[in-house]
Amino acid sequence: MDMAVNVAILGFGTVGSGVAEVLAKNHTHIDEKVHAPIRLKYILDVRDFPDSPFGDKIVHDFSVIENDPEVDIVVETIGGAKIAREFTERALKAGKSVVTSNKELVATWGYDLLSLAKEHGVSYLFEASVGGGIPIIRPLSRCLAANEIEEICGILNGTTNYILTRMIKAGLSFEAALAEAQQNGYAEKDPTADIEGDDACRKICILGALAFGRHIYPDQVPTEGITRVTLADVAYADACGRKIKLLGRAIRQADGRVCAYVAPHLISSEDPLGGVEDVFNAITVRGDAVGDVMFYGRGAGKMPTASAVVADVMDAARHIKSMKYVAWGPGGDDVVAPTDGLESAWYVRASADADAVRAAFGDVNFLARAGAPAKETAFLTGPMTRSQVESKLAGLEKLSLFRVLD
Amino acid sequence: MDMAVNVAILGFGTVGSGVAEVLAKNHTHIDEKVHAPIRLKYILDVRDFPDSPFGDKIVHDFSVIENDPEVDIVVETIGGAKIAREFTERALKAGKSVVTSNKELVATWGYDLLSLAKEHGVSYLFEASVGGGIPIIRPLSRCLAANEIEEICGILNGTTNYILTRMIKAGLSFEAALAEAQQNGYAEKDPTADIEGDDACRKICILGALAFGRHIYPDQVPTEGITRVTLADVAYADACGRKIKLLGRAIRQADGRVCAYVAPHLISSEDPLGGVEDVFNAITVRGDAVGDVMFYGRGAGKMPTASAVVADVMDAARHIKSMKYVAWGPGGDDVVAPTDGLESAWYVRASADADAVRAAFGDVNFLARAGAPAKETAFLTGPMTRSQVESKLAGLEKLSLFRVLD
Numbered sequence: 001m002d003m004a005v006n007v008a009i010l011g012f013g014t015v016g017s018g019v020a021e022v023l024a025k026n027h028t029h030i031d032e033k034v035h036a037p038i039r040l041k042y043i044l045d046v047r048d049f050p051d052s053p054f055g056d057k058i059v060h061d062f063s064v065i066e067n068d069p070e071v072d073i074v075v076e077t078i079g080g081a082k083i084a085r086e087f088t089e090r091a092l093k094a095g096k097s098v099v100t101s102n103k104e105l106v107a108t109w110g111y112d113l114l115s116l117a118k119e120h121g122v123s124y125l126f127e128a129s130v131g132g133g134i135p136i137i138r139p140l141s142r143c144l145a146a147n148e149i150e151e152i153c154g155i156l157n158g159t160t161n162y163i164l165t166r167m168i169k170a171g172l173s174f175e176a177a178l179a180e181a182q183q184n185g186y187a188e189k190d191p192t193a194d195i196e197g198d199d200a201c202r203k204i205c206i207l208g209a210l211a212f213g214r215h216i217y218p219d220q221v222p223t224e225g226i227t228r229v230t231l232a233d234v235a236y237a238d239a240c241g242r243k244i245k246l247l248g249r250a251i252r253q254a255d256g257r258v259c260a261y262v263a264p265h266l267i268s269s270e271d272p273l274g275g276v277e278d279v280f281n282a283i284t285v286r287g288d289a290v291g292d293v294m295f296y297g298r299g300a301g302k303m304p305t306a307s308a309v310v311a312d313v314m315d316a317a318r319h320i321k322s323m324k325y326v327a328w329g330p331g332g333d334d335v336v337a338p339t340d341g342l343e344s345a346w347y348v349r350a351s352a353d354a355d356a357v358r359a360a361f362g363d364v365n366f367l368a369r370a371g372a373p374a375k376e377t378a379f380l381t382g383p384m385t386r387s388q389v390e391s392k393l394a395g396l397e398k399l400s401l402f403r404v405l406d
Numbered sequence: 407m408d409m410a411v412n413v414a415i416l417g418f419g420t421v422g423s424g425v426a427e428v429l430a431k432n433h434t435h436i437d438e439k440v441h442a443p444i445r446l447k448y449i450l451d452v453r454d455f456p457d458s459p460f461g462d463k464i465v466h467d468f469s470v471i472e473n474d475p476e477v478d479i480v481v482e483t484i485g486g487a488k489i490a491r492e493f494t495e496r497a498l499k500a501g502k503s504v505v506t507s508n509k510e511l512v513a514t515w516g517y518d519l520l521s522l523a524k525e526h527g528v529s530y531l532f533e534a535s536v537g538g539g540i541p542i543i544r545p546l547s548r549c550l551a552a553n554e555i556e557e558i559c560g561i562l563n564g565t566t567n568y569i570l571t572r573m574i575k576a577g578l579s580f581e582a583a584l585a586e587a588q589q590n591g592y593a594e595k596d597p598t599a600d601i602e603g604d605d606a607c608r609k610i611c612i613l614g615a616l617a618f619g620r621h622i623y624p625d626q627v628p629t630e631g632i633t634r635v636t637l638a639d640v641a642y643a644d645a646c647g648r649k650i651k652l653l654g655r656a657i658r659q660a661d662g663r664v665c666a667y668v669a670p671h672l673i674s675s676e677d678p679l680g681g682v683e684d685v686f687n688a689i690t691v692r693g694d695a696v697g698d699v700m701f702y703g704r705g706a707g708k709m710p711t712a713s714a715v716v717a718d719v720m721d722a723a724r725h726i727k728s729m730k731y732v733a734w735g736p737g738g739d740d741v742v743a744p745t746d747g748l749e750s751a752w753y754v755r756a757s758a759d760a761d762a763v764r765a766a767f768g769d770v771n772f773l774a775r776a777g778a779p780a781k782e783t784a785f786l787t788g789p790m791t792r793s794q795v796e797s798k799l800a801g802l803e804k805l806s807l808f809r810v811l812d
Contacts, residue, residue, distance in 0.1 A: 022552050022695050033551055133696035135549030137542075143533060143541030145439055146428050146716030227605035271704060275681045289428050289713035290703065297699030298680060307695035310552030383543060 003038035005317040008065040011078035018306030076100040082111040095229035097316040100126035107202035125312035130203045133304030135299040147287025149211040154283035156203040158299040159194035194223035197262040204248030215331035224263040235369040236378040242266040257337035267405040295306040345404035349378040408442035411723040412469040417484035418451040424712030435671040469688035482506040503722040507534035513608035518622035536609045539710025540703040551617035555617040555694025560689035562609040564705040565600035566652045601670040602631035610654030621737035643783040648672040663743035673811040755784040755806035
């Protein structure tokens with residue numbers, strides 16, 4: 001056994017307390033695998049936790065951690081991009097490796113923080129920031145390293161997948177499914193970041209940066225959530241053997257740029273992603289040599305996320321004072337290609353009669369559902385760009401427009 | 407850039423030539439990621455390949471590679487456990503890291519070879535030995551390291567999954583589906599190792615050893631292939647919303663031992679494993695913190711397997727002369743628990759009437775299929791061990807008996 005490795009956790013919320021629990025519960029085999037005892041020394045929180053078994057670790061002042069040379073690894077589970085960023089920078093500058101589950105911080109400041117970590121010869125690791133406990137960051141950066149990655153496509157948000165699953169399986173409206181998700185603790189009181197797609201957007205930024213080597217900023221990624229998905233759309237999708245799923249995609253273009261976006265899609269029920277239900281996440285990676293591989297599991301939750309954080313802690317512990325090299329280049333206008341050029345089939349629901357649709361689109365695949373109001377028409381187009389489909393729709397009253405993934 | 411890393415490939419067959427191609431095709435980004443140029447120096451084969459772009463690398467004498475101090479990494483894609491074992495041992499003793507896709511060798515001699523690698527301070531890596539290009543070895547040993555693994559369950563053989571898929575979807579008999587698989591190059595001329603389950607057995611041995619920390623030998627793992635699966639069984643499975651899949655399982659028992667076996671199972675079509683078709687593989691890992699995660703992709707094939715080998719080569723190149731630590735303890739009689747104690751529901755097809763079945767089993771779930779001969783009865787039992795179900799079947803003429811995975 002080597003010398004003890006000391007860990008400080010920032011933020012004793014859901015994930016932070018899960019990290020403390022996993023470290024305590026599995027410490028025998030964790031220490032054995034790392035060949036050193038991992039010791040939880042501090043937990044930073046504004047609150048006290050007198051009844052917690054970890055209550056004696058609580059400190060309120062970050063500088064205690066920052067200035068303690070015994071602390072090797074800082075676990076940041078505060079969330080957000082303000083105080084979390086400040087503490088992460090100070091920890092890295094103090095020569096401590098930082099492990100995080102904070103997708104907002106990595107998606108916004110990842111390049112800067114990775115550069116700062118490199119400068120100080122320490123690690124900045126974030127397996128838990130995407131897909132909860134699903135291993136994806138390390139497989140993407142290591143196991144698939146021999147591949148040129150062509151595309152990443154994933155169901156990246158468990159809350160929206162739960163809502164869509166309940167709409168599809170139980171016939172609940174969006175509002176009712178959201179209320180149920182909130183009751184079950186799958187959606188927050190303010191669900192905006194989930195249902196508007198911002199959470200999925202941050203995750204596809206991180207995956208895209210890892211796969212394609214340049215930082216991708218959330219504001220470069222067109223993002224559409226699921227608030228405009230209706231039960232009518234769910235029924236039409238079912239009529240053509242498809243399901244509606246919120247996908248984050250990052251696709252390498254021939255010119256080397258990356259086309260990245262988040263939007264609802266119709267996908268075949270036979271597609272491996274089509275079978276991903278409830279709060280589960282799944283991420284498909286297409287490499288030039290390996291073809292499609294998929295990673296599947298619970299994308300959130302206290303213990304799954306904590307287990308990913310602790311795996312990173314173990315990795316950092318094995319590489320104390322020598323950086324675990326994960327990095328990408330700076331962002332910029334040359335990184336991201338507009339999604340407008342991306343061709344696909346489209347699902348359209350419009351208030352128009354079939355003749356008007358035929359006049360605008362030519363031959364299309366019409367869809368039917370029980371109880372459709374007069375003049376509602378739904379159909380699948382052939383492959384075309386968004387501007388092409390929008391221009392054909394110019395004279396029609398559009399109700400829904402989603403891409404079809406084939 | 408660091409100094410060049412020199413690689414020798416043993417065996418210029420399907421996987422070996424794929425490795426040479428991936429190294430050549432993606433060398434720019436491979437070198438960049440490793441921070442050193444990876445150079446293919448030798449290919450060992452008994453044949454010459456005058457028309458191959460790699461023809462000038464061919465050597466016929468292993469000692470050329472063994473005695474060249476410039477060779478850092480040896481890629482073993484010979485297969486089998488004889489000459490491959492000898493060359494692997496000699497390479498490790500010569501201080502070279504070895505990367506392999508050879509599941510037979512790892513399943514049989516893994517503990518000895520890992521110990522030898524450790525003794526000589528080099529790496530022995532085998533990501534490609536299970537699941538082709540699907541990342542599983544590294545995720546299991548690293549990303550899920552914070553978990554106590556409870557169970558591994560997988561569709562580990564693409565050939566048998568293809569045959570079963572064709573039986574289920576196209577109604578082909580086992581023999582016809584096998585012939586088709588051979589025509590398509592998915593099954594070998596002598597398909598024994600695939601259809602009798604030996605290939606899946608080797609893979610579950612490797613996964614079990616990694617997850618539970620002790621070597622598991624193939625002859626400790628009861629193995630049943632798919633040769634006794636009939637179209638009648640496929641039809642009955644369909645009647646209860648299930649599919650027949652060949653699964654390899656390794657399950658941690660309360661006493662710390664591992665229950666490992668390979669056999670056909672009925673699994674729900676809704677189960678993520680139930681949707682895995684054709685030559686695809688999928689491996690589910692259950693950890694105490696993360697819950698179920700699944701890894702999915704092409705489990706075989708030249709380029710997927712080669713991409714996994716090259717990822718290991720890159721990892722070994724980053725750790726030249728310092729072992730990449732993957733290891734497990736020795737095997738023994740105390741490692742493996744008999745499968746007899748494992749309870750499950752069972753699918754039974756028998757030549758018996760319903761009354762005789764009821765007399766033996768009490769209340770069961772009878773299944774129906776079109777065109778069943780008189781006196782054929784099929785049913786699902788409640789949970790019981792194999793000896794329990796066998797003893798109840800004593801007076802009945804058993805036709806098929808498979809576990810049900812719930």
